[in-house]
Amino acid sequence: MKDAHSNRVLLLSLLIGFIVVSLFVLGVRTLVPPDEGRYAEMAREMFASGDWITTRLNGIKYFEKPPLQTWMNALSFTLFGVGDWQARLWTGLCGIIGVLLTGYAGARVYGPRVGLYAALVLGSSFYWVACSQINSLDMGLSGMMTIALCALLVAQRDSATPTEQRNWMLLCWAGMALAVLSKGLIGLVLPGGVLVFYTLAARDWQIWTRLHLGKGLLLFFAIAAPWFVLVGLQNPEQPHFFFIHEHFDRFLLKEHKREAAWWIFLALLAAGCVPWLGVLVQSLLQSLRRTPGAAQERFRPGLLLLVWVVFIIAFFTKSSSKLPGYILPVFPAVALMIAHYLETASRRSRSVNAALLVLLGAAFLGFVPFMLRLAKRAGEDLLYQQYQPWVLAAGIVALAGGVLALVFDRRLQRDRAVIALALGGFFATHLILAGFEPIGQARAGVGMVPAIRAEIMPTSTIYAVGLYEQSLTFYLGRPVVLVDYLDEFSFGLQQQPALAIPTVDAFVVQWRAHAAAGVRDIAITRDDIVAQLKKDGVPVRIVAADARRIVIANF
Incomplete structure (x- = not known):
């Protein structure tokens, strides 16, 4: 085989494949909060x-x-x-x-x-x-x-x-x-x-x-x-x-x-x-x-x-x-x-490295049956069940890359062994990322977006009570009014305090007033806050809910 670094067809193929795959998969997943x-x-x-x-x-x-x-x-x-x-x-x-x-x-x-x-x-x-x-x-x-x-x-x-x-x-x-x-x-x-x-x-x-x-x-x-x-x-x-x-x-x-x-x-x-x-x-x-022979470098x-x-x-x-x-x-x-x-x-060093990838691929295969134990919230076991085939595929790809590298090393085909390891690591990582999508959607809350959009009107206000949903706000395409929430907004709200409502009580006053005036509002909040609002007789209708958040309306 011609040395890989001087094989222009191979180099161009690797380059194009790397760029195309890297760009294509940018859009296969939902934007996961917070970053x-x-x-x-x-x-x-x-x-x-x-x-x-x-x-x-x-x-x-x-x-x-x-x-x-x-x-x-x-x-x-x-x-x-x-x-x-x-x-x-x-x-x-x-x-x-x-x-x-x-x-x-x-x-x-x-x-x-x-x-x-x-x-x-x-x-x-x-x-x-x-x-x-x-x-x-x-x-x-x-x-x-x-x-x-x-x-x-x-x-x-x-x-x-x-x-x-x-x-x-x-x-x-x-x-x-x-x-x-x-x-x-x-x-x-x-x-x-x-x-x-x-x-x-x-x-x-x-x-x-x-x-x-x-x-x-x-x-x-x-x-x-x-x-x-x-x-x-x-x-x-x-x-x-x-x-x-x-x-x-x-x-x-x-x-x-x-x-x-x-x-x-x-x-x-x-x-x-x-x-x-x-x-x-x-x-x-x-x-x-x-470097040997470079004492004067x-x-x-x-x-x-x-x-x-x-x-x-x-x-x-x-x-x-x-x-x-x-x-x-x-x-x-x-x-x-x-x-x-x-x-x-040495060939031994390269073979040991390849063997580690084989072991990692095998570990992924062995881990797949236990993935449901990662679920921490109600319904997440189904999400991890959807993730299992992707992790299984990643394990197979990693294992195959390691085995191919071992075979090439035994044949003293160093360049092919390095390329096999690289392809195994590259595609295994992308499979792990792509398969995360159901879990990412749940964390972002994008499944709620259609229900929220169906409820809001041009005059509506969307509140975030006791939390801030980083990705959900982006998918709604509009800011929300923060209620009883500071965190990373502490400094900004010191400069612009009118852009948030400091307490839930103050929010309830505005929520009731808008309801009485026929203004449709939406709030994204937690289940414990919703329970307290209901207890206090605040007008609340549940629009959507999942294991992480609840969306309510005032009408």
């Missing part, structure tokens, strides 16, 4: 209002994050209409761009085979594939940080010409600026911290003279600063909340209740790099060593990649706020290290 519904609704409101400066959620000022993802989603809605795949298009593109850039950087820094392997590894890693299909900020941030990482690697490699070094470093600065617009100062802090620790570890003091600091900083601020200036001028309360509360307080304080065990990110790294877990440790260790890409992974994991481990998505930016670096290791790995 997917939240960021879709923010973009829908931006699209509807035409205000691209002040970000809002449910009509209330919402300054927890910068606007890049909201901009991109609103642009997607403008170009293609409002819908599920449009809301995921930006994250899907970021996932694809990350894979292509990682492959390109691997080819330029290590060679064409490593470049192919790097793209295959990242494009099939469970966590990267899954997050590229979820409308959240983590993939947007990771895509921009991948631009910064890969541009830095290509710019600093020993064979780079002065022109290449300048142009790629400017792209690196642009990537950091876009990362800041994606999720805040960590877009600069994380790459900056990596560079500092790499300098100390490699004793490469001269790297600071190769960063094009002057031009880079000008480009960085030209991209990142304008929105912060404009939003601060229009909303003077935004800078303190965003820079102090959302950065320093979130990192140092536990008020957000997002603590987790110190080892959580190590566990996520292990699970997230499947089907390459069997070579993870060896790849990390190899990055500590210099100025730049040590493997060490930079290792510092990138260790620093980001350590940074968020130290943080009081720990969410699973925080670790996502490390996976392009991990993919490059694994790809570099796979190029020279």
Whole structure:
């Protein structure tokens, strides 16, 4: 067989298949709350209002994050209409761009085979594939940080010409600026911290003279600063909340209740790099060593990649706020290290890795009969029953990919073995995601949308009493009036208290008044609140209900 990295037909087939599948499946699932519904609704409101400066959620000022993802989603809605795949298009593109850039950087820094392997590894890693299909900020941030990482690697490699070094470093600065617009100062802090620790570890003091600091900083601020200036001028309360509360307080304080065990990110790294877990440790260790015959090399890409992974994991481990998505930016670096290791790995190492995927596939098959035990609410057992065939198929695909890789390894067909593992991981992950749809629909509450729309009129008010339904609001296509609910709206409602009703008692007064005037209103609430309303003699008619929420009318 011709070497895979030089087989243009194979490369083009893999590329087209990867892009087509990745884009096609963006629309096969409902937007699952909270994150997917939240960021879709923010973009829908931006699209509807035409205000691209002040970000809002449910009509209330919402300054927890910068606007890049909201901009991109609103642009997607403008170009293609409002819908599920449009809301995921930006994250899907970021996932694809990350894979292509990682492959390109691997080819330029290590060679064409490593470049192919790097793209295959990242494009099939469970966590990267899954997050590229979820409308959240983590993939947007990771895509921009991948631009910064890969541009830095290509710019600093020993064979780079002065022109290449300048142009790629400017792209690196642009990537950091876009990362800041994606999720805040960590877009600069994380790459900056990596560079500092790499300098100390490699004793490469001269790297600071190769960063094009002057031009880079000008480009960085030209991209990142304008929105912060404009939003601060229009909303003077935004800078303190965003820079102090959302950065320093979130990192140092536990008020957000997002603590987790110190080892959580190590566990996520292990699970997230499947089907390459069997070579993870060896790849990390190899990055500590210099490339054979390169004792005089100025730049040590493997060490930079290792510092990138260790620093980001350590940074968020130290943080009081720990969410699973925080670790996502490390996976392009991990993919490059694994790809570099796979190029020279022994057949035994590759076979052990393939055997782990076989075991994982078998574990999925063995887990299927017990899936109904995951049901926590009434009726969810039927949803998990619908999910079982998909998990079964994922297990079969993973098992088949592992077995094929073992067969190819025995025949010393390394490229085919790597491709088999990548295809097994890629398709198994997509099957797991696609099959989640019945459960996602239940969590989002989309089954209630027709009943609600049939009841409301142009003069109707929709209330959310004691809760806020992130996805349901998006599918209804209109904000709701919050009642007795603050949570992430606390800061915004301090600025705009008239946009919510503080207590259930105050809500009841308005609810009764509208009923007496013949104005049809709807409320989305909990069963315990409905029981109390009935007990108090409040006019209530149940429009729709499920295990998570109840929709009532005042007429």
